[in-house]
Amino acid sequence: MHPYPYRYANVGYMYDPLVYRYPLLPPMTWPEAAQVSDMSVGYEHLQRLTFVLVHGSWADASFWHPIAGQLRRTGHTVYTPDLPGHGSDPNKNVSHERIVDSLTEYITSRHLKDIVLAAHSFGGTVIQKVAERIPDRLKRLVFMNAFVLGDGQSLADQFPSQALALFEQLRQSSKDDTITLPFPLFRENFANLASLQLAEQLYRSTTPEPAAPAFTKLDLKKFYSLQTPKSYLYLTEDNVLPQTDQHSFHPLMSNRLGLHRLIKMPGDHMTTPNTDARRVAWKLYEAGRD
Amino acid sequence: MHPYPYRYANVGYMYDPLVYRYPLLPPMTWPEAAQVSDMSVGYEHLQRLTFVLVHGSWADASFWHPIAGQLRRTGHTVYTPDLPGHGSDPNKNVSHERIVDSLTEYITSRHLKDIVLAAHSFGGTVIQKVAERIPDRLKRLVFMNAFVLGDGQSLADQFPSQALALFEQLRQSSKDDTITLPFPLFRENFANLASLQLAEQLYRSTTPEPAAPAFTKLDLKKFYSLQTPKSYLYLTEDNVLPQTDQHSFHPLMSNRLGLHRLIKMPGDHMTTPNTDARRVAWKLYEAGRD
Amino acid sequence: MHPYPYRYANVGYMYDPLVYRYPLLPPMTWPEAAQVSDMSVGYEHLQRLTFVLVHGSWADASFWHPIAGQLRRTGHTVYTPDLPGHGSDPNKNVSHERIVDSLTEYITSRHLKDIVLAAHSFGGTVIQKVAERIPDRLKRLVFMNAFVLGDGQSLADQFPSQALALFEQLRQSSKDDTITLPFPLFRENFANLASLQLAEQLYRSTTPEPAAPAFTKLDLKKFYSLQTPKSYLYLTEDNVLPQTDQHSFHPLMSNRLGLHRLIKMPGDHMTTPNTDARRVAWKLYEAGRD
Numbered sequence: 001m002h003p004y005p006y007r008y009a010n011v012g013y014m015y016d017p018l019v020y021r022y023p024l025l026p027p028m029t030w031p032e033a034a035q036v037s038d039m040s041v042g043y044e045h046l047q048r049l050t051f052v053l054v055h056g057s058w059a060d061a062s063f064w065h066p067i068a069g070q071l072r073r074t075g076h077t078v079y080t081p082d083l084p085g086h087g088s089d090p091n092k093n094v095s096h097e098r099i100v101d102s103l104t105e106y107i108t109s110r111h112l113k114d115i116v117l118a119a120h121s122f123g124g125t126v127i128q129k130v131a132e133r134i135p136d137r138l139k140r141l142v143f144m145n146a147f148v149l150g151d152g153q154s155l156a157d158q159f160p161s162q163a164l165a166l167f168e169q170l171r172q173s174s175k176d177d178t179i180t181l182p183f184p185l186f187r188e189n190f191a192n193l194a195s196l197q198l199a200e201q202l203y204r205s206t207t208p209e210p211a212a213p214a215f216t217k218l219d220l221k222k223f224y225s226l227q228t229p230k231s232y233l234y235l236t237e238d239n240v241l242p243q244t245d246q247h248s249f250h251p252l253m254s255n256r257l258g259l260h261r262l263i264k265m266p267g268d269h270m271t272t273p274n275t276d277a278r279r280v281a282w283k284l285y286e287a288g289r290d
Numbered sequence: 291m292h293p294y295p296y297r298y299a300n301v302g303y304m305y306d307p308l309v310y311r312y313p314l315l316p317p318m319t320w321p322e323a324a325q326v327s328d329m330s331v332g333y334e335h336l337q338r339l340t341f342v343l344v345h346g347s348w349a350d351a352s353f354w355h356p357i358a359g360q361l362r363r364t365g366h367t368v369y370t371p372d373l374p375g376h377g378s379d380p381n382k383n384v385s386h387e388r389i390v391d392s393l394t395e396y397i398t399s400r401h402l403k404d405i406v407l408a409a410h411s412f413g414g415t416v417i418q419k420v421a422e423r424i425p426d427r428l429k430r431l432v433f434m435n436a437f438v439l440g441d442g443q444s445l446a447d448q449f450p451s452q453a454l455a456l457f458e459q460l461r462q463s464s465k466d467d468t469i470t471l472p473f474p475l476f477r478e479n480f481a482n483l484a485s486l487q488l489a490e491q492l493y494r495s496t497t498p499e500p501a502a503p504a505f506t507k508l509d510l511k512k513f514y515s516l517q518t519p520k521s522y523l524y525l526t527e528d529n530v531l532p533q534t535d536q537h538s539f540h541p542l543m544s545n546r547l548g549l550h551r552l553i554k555m556p557g558d559h560m561t562t563p564n565t566d567a568r569r570v571a572w573k574l575y576e577a578g579r580d
Numbered sequence: 581m582h583p584y585p586y587r588y589a590n591v592g593y594m595y596d597p598l599v600y601r602y603p604l605l606p607p608m609t610w611p612e613a614a615q616v617s618d619m620s621v622g623y624e625h626l627q628r629l630t631f632v633l634v635h636g637s638w639a640d641a642s643f644w645h646p647i648a649g650q651l652r653r654t655g656h657t658v659y660t661p662d663l664p665g666h667g668s669d670p671n672k673n674v675s676h677e678r679i680v681d682s683l684t685e686y687i688t689s690r691h692l693k694d695i696v697l698a699a700h701s702f703g704g705t706v707i708q709k710v711a712e713r714i715p716d717r718l719k720r721l722v723f724m725n726a727f728v729l730g731d732g733q734s735l736a737d738q739f740p741s742q743a744l745a746l747f748e749q750l751r752q753s754s755k756d757d758t759i760t761l762p763f764p765l766f767r768e769n770f771a772n773l774a775s776l777q778l779a780e781q782l783y784r785s786t787t788p789e790p791a792a793p794a795f796t797k798l799d800l801k802k803f804y805s806l807q808t809p810k811s812y813l814y815l816t817e818d819n820v821l822p823q824t825d826q827h828s829f830h831p832l833m834s835n836r837l838g839l840h841r842l843i844k845m846p847g848d849h850m851t852t853p854n855t856d857a858r859r860v861a862w863k864l865y866e867a868g869r870d
Contacts, residue, residue: 045777162548188519188551196580197335229768239552243541251823258742261768262819264846266554290776452838478809478841486870487625529842533831556844 047289049116049139050077052107056121056146057214058181058206059270060087063120066277067284074285081106083126085210092178096213100129107137116288118142118233121240121269122209124253125149125218132222142287144233144280145240145269148253151220155213160247171211178208186270189239194271202270230260231287235267235280263287337579339406339429340367342397346411346436347504348471348496349560350377353410356567357574364575371396373416375500382468386503390419397427406578408432411530411559412499414543415439415508422512432577434523434570435530435559438543441510445503450537461501468498476560479529484561492560520550521577525557525570553577627869629696629719630657632687636701636726637794638761638786639850640667643700646857647864654865661686663706665790672758676793680709687717696868698722701820701849702789704833705729705798712802722867724813724860725820725849728833731800735793740827751791758788766850769819774851782850810840811867815847815860843867 051071053064061080068078084102085094103126107115116139119127124146131141147155156164170179181190183203191199232254241247254262265283266272273280341361343354351370358368374392375384393416397405406429409417414436421431437445446454460469471480473493481489522544531537544552555573556562563570631651633644641660648658664682665674683706687695696719699707704726711721727735736744750759761770763783771779812834821827834842845863846852853860 045775047776184519185549188549192551192553193576195335196337229764237552237554239550242545243552244535244545245824245826246535248541251828255822255824259765259768260819261772262817262823263772264817286773474809475839478839482841482843483866485625486627527842527844529840532835533842534825534835536825 046074046285048075048077049285049288050079050112050114051116051118051284051288052079052081052103052112054081054103054117054119054123054126055083055086056119056123057179057209058186059121060207062087062205063270063273066274067281070278070281071284074281076285079106079110079112083123085213086207092176092208092210094210094213096125096129096216096218099126099213100133103127103130104133107134113137114139116140116142118144118284118288119146120144120273121146122155122214125155125213128220128223129218131226131228132220135226135228138228139290140229140231140288142231142233142284143253143257144284144287145235145238145249146253147249148232148256149218149220150256151224152217153220154215154217156215157217158241158247158253160242167211167214171215174208174211176208177211179211179214180208181206190270191268192239192271193237193268194275198271198275202274224258230257231263232257232260233263233265233283233287235269235272236264237266237268237272240269261287336364336575338365338367339575339578340369340402340404341406341408341574341578342369342371342393342402344371344393344407344409344413344416345373345376346409346413347469347499348476349410350497352377352495353560353563356564357571360568360571361574364571366575369396369400369402373413375503376497382466382498382500384500384503386415386419386506386508389416389503390423393417393420394423397424403427404429406430406432406574408434408574408578409436410434410563411436412445412504415445415503418510418513419508421516421518422510425516425518428518429580430519430521430578432521432523432574433543433547434574434577435525435528435539436543437539438522438546439508439510440546441514442507443510444505444507446505447507448531448537448543450532457501457504461505464498464501466498467501469501469504470498471496480560481558482529482561483527483558484565488561488565492564514548520547521553522547522550523553523555523573523577525559525562526554527556527558527562530559551577626654626865628655628657629865629868630659630692630694631696631698631864631868632659632661632692634661634683634697634699634703634706635663635666636699636703637759637789638766639700640787642667642785643850643853646854647861650858650861651864654861656865659686659690659692663703665793666787672756672788672790674790674793676705676709676796676798679706679793680713683707683710684713687714693717694719696720696722698724698864698868699726700724700853701726702735702794705735705793708800708803709798711806711808712800715806715808718808719870720809720811720868722811722813722864723833723837724864724867725815725818725829726833727829728812728836729798729800730836731804732797733800734795734797736795737797738821738827738833740822747791747794751795754788754791756788757791759791759794760788761786770850771848772819772851773817773848774855778851778855782854804838810837811843812837812840813843813845813863813867815849815852816844817846817848817852820849841867 053068055061055063061082064080068080071078081103083099085092115137117127124143127141131138147158156167167179186203187199191202232250234250238249241249245252263283263286265279267276343358345351345353351372354370358370361368371393373389375382405427407417414433417431421428437448446457457469476493477489481492522540524540528539531539535542553573553576555569557566633648635641635643641662644660648660651658661683663679665672695717697707704723707721711718727738736747747759766783767779771782812830814830818829821829825832843863843866845859847856
């Protein structure tokens with residue numbers, strides 16, 4: 001009827017010749033299909049995991065809500081704590097240590113164990129320290145475009161000098177030692193895949209970020225001796241850090257983890273977790289499962 | 291009926307477990323769907339932009355025609371000028387400056403303003419200079435696998451020494467100071483995703499490229515002081531430049547832009563803009579919108 | 581009926597706005613579709629190729645069976661030899677040279693010519709040497725996440741020092757100079773995209789790998805003088821080597837090939853060739869065709 005090839009092209013991520021050619025092929029036989037055993041693992045064989053999802057800077061627990069909803073729907077147990085100085089907490093005068101204390105207390109007071117402790121962005125530095133405190137409660141650490149600091153480094157150390165200078169200037173110009181992201185920076189580097197309307201909507205939910213934790217150099221010797229399994233989930237359009245060997249979430253931060261499981265998907269820093277929560281949830285599961 | 295999993299696998303870019311698992315999930319509820327606000331932005335909310343699309347070397351305006359058609363169809367206004375020494379212009383004796391003059395004149399004589407000035411490949415060096423001349427007419431610069439030169443550099447400076455030596459030799463062997471791409475180089479590095487037939491068809495439309503502009507070192511001090519918003523659209527299978535930190539369109543050239551919006555899609559240098567024009571057009575829109 | 585956008589989202593690799601917007605667009609007209617000439621090349625225009633597929637370490641010919649089945653189905657002729665010291669061969673005392681001898685003999689004794697000689701992983705070092713011996717029988721070399729050694733290097737030289745130390749320790753601890761992959765390393769770095777069940781299934785099919793060939797430094801001067809066409813097929817989630825400029829399959833090993841055709845697809849080292857054999861087969865075809 002409509003023999004031109006775009007007929008099917010709508011449904012894939014890119015033009016894919018298989019779409020057009022494989023209707024011409026005989027279907028797979030059962031022995032072949034049986035070889036593809038991962039695919040035939042049914043829904044009921046999925047593991048049920050306990051996730052603790054740690055948000056990043058300029059964000060709070062609501063960052064994770066769409067993803068948490070998807071994870072709960074597939075049977076996982078999900079916790080999304082607000083870090084001190086974020087969400088409903090009006091006190092922006094928080095240290096990195098107090099944030100680590102708070103998350104540790106959150107987990108221990110609930111007697112959580114065997115947890116997949118996953119973090120986004122700044123949250124990576126928090127779970128590095130929490131992992132030092134309560135390694136026995138962790139099944140695995142998952143870093144989703146999250147900072148992984150080298151021993152003795154701060155988050156601020158990870159940025160190129162020009163970006164660092166901007167952050168220092170923004171910090172100086174605040175009255176309460178916070179950093180407010182300028183909208184153009186947010187729109188271009190944090191929400192590059194969003195429409196303007198969505199970028200504005202996401203921006204309205206940001207709040208001034210306490211500056212001190214990002215400039216705190218962390219002793220991470222114990223972290224680098226831990227045997228906890230680790231995964232890095234990398235959304236490939238994230239441009240918060242330059243995608244170079246010197247500065248990137250991946251491959252720089254990911255490889256600091258040593259042996260780790262690498263998972264990727266398309267996406268940016270702040271948009272995709274909202275607009276594609278179902279897929280991010282699946283990738284978090286791939287990162288977090290045994 | 292046909293329980294084997296490949297039943298749906300035809301339609302996606304890769305095997306994707308969501309395809310098989312999510313039929314088992316309840317559909318999203320409306321509140322969740324409403325959260326995904328970017329998706330519910332309807333067709334009628336798209337911005338209408340004015341694009342000026344600048345072609346690269348060994349090409350002319352026809353490079354952009356499939357993409358321009360898609361953009362016009364979504365309501366955008368699109369201009370696709372031929373640069374001097376290209377297309378129907380038989381005179382190959384052109385300088386980089388004359389090309390810049392011509393494009394500037396093209397824009398100013400039509401009184402175009404608020405334009406998204408987008409370039410492919412060599413065209414990137416042209417819009418860097420045009421932006422210095424008429425910054426007030428620009429809404430945004432978009433570089434699509436385009437060269438972004440550092441101050442004082444030439445396009446030829448961007449290539450590894452072996453490739454540069456080849457280009458110099460091709461230049462020497464021409465009678466009119468042009469460079470003719472050998473087919474094997476075009477087929478492997480410029481049209482790697484094409485069938486042989488399509489690569490040959492695309493190759494037949496190439497013409498000898500004036501050599502001087504590619505060897506002209508450009509003063510770009512003013513470019514690097516401009517506040518014009520910038521985007522980099524990166525097709526990820528482009529192998530014209532090695533995909534290393536030292537030589538690549540991305541991350542090397544993209545990061546020269548300073549603050550910029552990064553957009554990616556699968557694709558190579560010359561094939562994908564032809565075979566997947568609809569998707570490239572959408573990504574250009576994502577790169578060009580406010 | 582169901583106006584919320586996830587209705588179609590199941591079928592693509594990522595959320596893709598085109599899926600939602602383009603139903604609103606008029607379909608392509610025939611002249612436009614005709615421009616997209618690669619798409620209209622029908623099934624009957626595919627080339628019929630002769631593939632010789634060379635497996636890697638801890639594997640044997642069965643690694644290629646799902647892919648070979650797909651290739652044969654599209655009309656290609658496919659050979660999947662077992663290398664000495666692998667598969668049914670109980671003798672693990674093999675040198676790199678003997679492996680090269682064996683593969684050369686396999687090809688010459690069958691009078692194969694005009695072949696696409698493709699290799700995975702360690703197999704890359706084997707086809708580098710075989711290509712030196714029988715260049716006249718080769719249409720093209722294809723490296724699929726395969727090692728490409730520099731002249732005078734060994735496979736072991738390609739690993740970061742920490743991984744190298746582990747391999748040396750595993751070698752020391754064996755009684756027959758083999759290396760047995762620890763499951764955690766296999767699961768995280770070789771089968772990162774698999775479920776645990778599939779990773780275990782794939783792991784059960786691995787066998788101790790003769791160590792000597794991986795530590796043999798190869799004279800590759802002739803290889804680097806060959807004019808044989810070359811392709812690199814890169815599965816982008818492969819984490820066997822760090823994805824940095826210093827250590828990676830791509831861009832490091834790929835660019836050692838000089839002029840080459842780059843093809844990419846999502847996938848890891850050992851899972852995807854099993855679970856997504858149809859797509860890998862197509863990409864091998866894209867890599868191997870003229």
